[in-house]
Amino acid sequence: MQKHIFTITVATAVLVGSVGAAGCISIFKRAPFDTDGSRDFDIIEFKNFSKKRFAILDKNGDLAVSVNELPPNAKIHPISEKLMRTDKEKGKHLTYAAYIEQLDEFFSLFDKNNDEKIGLGEYKNFCRQGWVH
Ligand SMILES: [Ca+2]
Ligand SMILES: [Ca+2]
Numbered sequence: 001m002q003k004h005i006f007t008i009t010v011a012t013a014v015l016v017g018s019v020g021a022a023g024c025i026s027i028f029k030r031a032p033f034d035t036d037g038s039r040d041f042d043i044i045e046f047k048n049f050s051k052k053r054f055a056i057l058d059k060n061g062d063l064a065v066s067v068n069e070l071p072p073n074a075k076i077h078p079i080s081e082k083l084m085r086t087d088k089e090k091g092k093h094l095t096y097a098a099y100i101e102q103l104d105e106f107f108s109l110f111d112k113n114n115d116e117k118i119g120l121g122e123y124k125n126f127c128r129q130g131w132v133h
Contacts, residue, residue: 040117046110047103053133054099064093070132077131079105106133 035045057065068091070076076084083098110118110126126133 038117040119041123042117043104043107046107046118047100050099050103050106050133054096057132058096062090063096064090065099065132066090066093073130074132075130077106077133079109080132 041049054065055061057069059069067076079102080094080099083102084092084094085098086092107118110122112122112125113119
């Protein structure tokens, strides 16, 4: 029962987190993806977290994040930019496969001190700049 209540709290945090840069930080602190409770993400935790991020961004659930689904003032990182496609139906978009493909590169980018973990400060630095992740 206790666990159930925790889950609801986390879901709310994730939804709130989808609206802005500060939200990225609250997700990091509260989402259940830091499975060992170390307050940083290893690559596995980061990828699971990122899959959730994709599901939040992909509002219509078509396994593509279109530019018009992004939060206002969000910026598309060059890593994502080079994987994006354009078609008549979806406009400019990033497919789920492309999103997954970029995660190793994102991990290295976030992990400034090369300790194979993304710490809170490292994630915050990225979010604060408004980059989409
Ligand atoms: Ca979509
Ligand atoms: Ca690190």
